[in-house]
Amino acid sequence: MATELTDTPTDASWRSGSALAPRPFPAAHTGTCSACGDDFDPGDLISRADTGWKHDTCPDDRPLGQVCTDCFMEKAESGACGC
């Protein structure tokens, strides 16, 4: 009797490139990151954001954003604070 091989099933749901995971791509033009507010240059990797575009990976050395004078937390992009 031949030994049965238990091949790993090739389930289509495991395929990469799902539409649920947008992939970053190089920017074609300069723009402003909606996440950190810094500019990005053509060729920088960006990805889609809720409103506009953002760095795929925002630089860490970004200047501090607007800070609420009451709770000293960084405000949201809109400038509003939840405190």
Ligand SMILES: [Zn+2]
């Ligand atoms: Zn950014």
Ligand SMILES: [Zn+2]
């Ligand atoms: Zn606050």
